[in-house]
Amino acid sequence: MSKFTGYRCSVCGAEYGPDEVTYTCPADGGNLDVLLDYTALQGKPADELILQDEPSLWRYLPLLPVDDPGGYGTPLRAAGWTPMFAPARLAQKLGLRQLWLKDESGNPTASFKDRASAVLIARAREIGAEVVVTASTGNAGAALAGMAAAVGHKAVIFAPKTAPPAKIAQLLTFGARVLLVDGNYDAAFDLSIQASDEFGWYCRNTGYNPFTAEGKKTAAFEIWEQLTALSGQRSVISNQLSIFVSVGDGNIISGIHKGFKDLLALGLIESVPRIFGVQSEKSAAIANAFNAGTEDIQPVAATTRADSISVDMPRDGLRALRAATQTGGAYITVPDSEIIRSIAELGKVGIFAEPAGATSYAGLVRAVEQGIITPDDPVVVINTGSGLKDVRAAMEAVGEAPVIQPALEAVRELL
Numbered sequence: 381m382s383k384f385t386g387y388r389c390s391v392c393g394a395e396y397g398p399d400e401v402t403y404t405c406p407a408d409g410g411n412l413d414v415l416l417d418y419t420a421l422q423g424k425p426a427d428e429l430i431l432q433d434e435p436s437l438w439r440y441l442p443l444l445p446v447d448d449p450g451g452y453g454t455p456l457r458a459a460g461w462t463p464m465f466a467p468a469r470l471a472q473k474l475g476l477r478q479l480w481l482k483d484e485s486g487n488p489t490a491s492f493k494d495r496a497s498a499v500l501i502a503r504a505r506e507i508g509a510e511v512v513v514t515a516s517t518g519n520a521g522a523a524l525a526g527m528a529a530a531v532g533h534k535a536v537i538f539a540p541k542t543a544p545p546a547k548i549a550q551l552l553t554f555g556a557r558v559l560l561v562d563g564n565y566d567a568a569f570d571l572s573i574q575a576s577d578e579f580g581w582y583c584r585n586t587g588y589n590p591f592t593a594e595g596k597k598t599a600a601f602e603i604w605e606q607l608t609a610l611s612g613q614r615s616v617i618s619n620q621l622s623i624f625v626s627v628g629d630g631n632i633i634s635g636i637h638k639g640f641k642d643l644l645a646l647g648l649i650e651s652v653p654r655i656f657g658v659q660s661e662k663s664a665a666i667a668n669a670f671n672a673g674t675e676d677i678q679p680v681a682a683t684t685r686a687d688s689i690s691v692d693m694p695r696d697g698l699r700a701l702r703a704a705t706q707t708g709g710a711y712i713t714v715p716d717s718e719i720i721r722s723i724a725e726l727g728k729v730g731i732f733a734e735p736a737g738a739t740s741y742a743g744l745v746r747a748v749e750q751g752i753i754t755p756d757d758p759v760v761v762i763n764t765g766s767g768l769k770d771v772r773a774a775m776e777a778v779g780e781a782p783v784i785q786p787a788l789e790a791v792r793e794l795l
């Protein structure tokens with residue numbers, strides 16, 4: 381028996397049984413929300429909904445639509461449960477009283493995407509899918525390849541040939557079949573779906589497979605648990621809290637929104653935090669729609685330096701837009717120069733972010749400058765990926781180190 385009751389289309393609202401569909405709405409291609417049996421879960425105390433001994437996203441197994449995938453003693457068991465920092469100097473610089481930073485760089489493959497891929501592998505095991513496939517700007521692929529390798533599954537990854545070398549190295553090292561597409565992410569996306577249909581592979585694509593958002597929602601659960609513990613206030617998770625998320629396809633932000641909606645449906649919070657999406661000015665399809673006050677998202681020709689969020693046509697755009705419009709949040713755009721500068725700013729408090737990871741912080745800086753966020757607003761900003769993923773971008777942010785002769789005189793001259 382399934383651990384979920386079915387799916388609901390985010391476009392037309394049609395509902396489907398657990399075995400009726402696999403990916404998107406057959407009627408209109410809309411993304412599907414996975415429906416849990418909220419009535420059965422509602423009465424349960426929080427300690428039955430959270431497995432306190434699991435230091436990973438699997439602590440939320442009772443709230444996930446998959447069975448326990450096993451994989452004990454492997455990286456599959458280590459995705460999620462990332463630290464929540466309170467970077468006081470950054471808060472001071474921004475004039476904020478309460479600022480937290482959720483750092484996803486410590487995930488097994490060093491990005492947020494491990495959450496989705498871990499849950500995807502659990503689903504693949506359940507339905508007996510031997511080969512998993514995804515298109516990726518790099519991180520989702522590395523995550524799927526890593527989680528698959530952890531438990532001996534086969535993975536096929538389509539990535540643009542321009543993906544940063546570290547991400548390609550991860551794919552290859554994890555033993556995936558890597559196909560570098562001479563085209564952009566959008567081209568890799570379309571090709572991967574054709575290949576998955578043709579060869580019968582189980583497709584993880586973001587904004588296509590409904591289970592990715594279920595993995596990503598665990599970040600919302602962690603924000604809820606960790607902030608409640610850190611602040612000692614049960615009421616800290618409310619519509620007073622603002623959460624800043626970098627957005628490409630829009631699946632991280634919609635997954636986080638789903639997590640808070642689940643908590644609300646279960647009566648564990650009283651209102652959903654305000655969710656802010658941040659995009660590069662050079663990849664701003666969803667922000668454009670937000671600013672135009674429409675749900676009609678039009679493609680752009682994305683060129684941002686933040687490769688992980690460089691997307692022409694967001695595949696989860698509608699839900700991503702609603703994550704902001706339904707919570708009183710907003711979309712904010714930032715120039716690439718501010719994204720690069722944010723890598724250096726985060727570095728000063730010991731956090732190493734790739735460009736897409738630092739984008740959320742760049743958006744927060746903007747929001748403070750524009751008065752959208754005021755000193756009393758509590759804020760969570762998420763670093764979605766490690767700086768080790770794109771070392772060249774980090775070097776752009778901080779410049780080169782001087783090379784000197786091995787002599788004390790040379791040191792003295794420099795100081």
Ligand SMILES: Cc1ncc(COP(=O)(O)O)c(C=O)c1O
Pocket residue numbers: 491492493517518519520586626627628629630631632633688689734736737764765766
């Ligand atoms: C580090 C990082 N940040 C942000 C994103 C954006 O996520 P989404 O495409 O779901 O909006 C990605 C996606 O690849 C990513 O890898």
Ligand SMILES: [Zn+2]
Pocket residue numbers: 389390391392393394405406407408409410
């Ligand atoms: Zn539909």
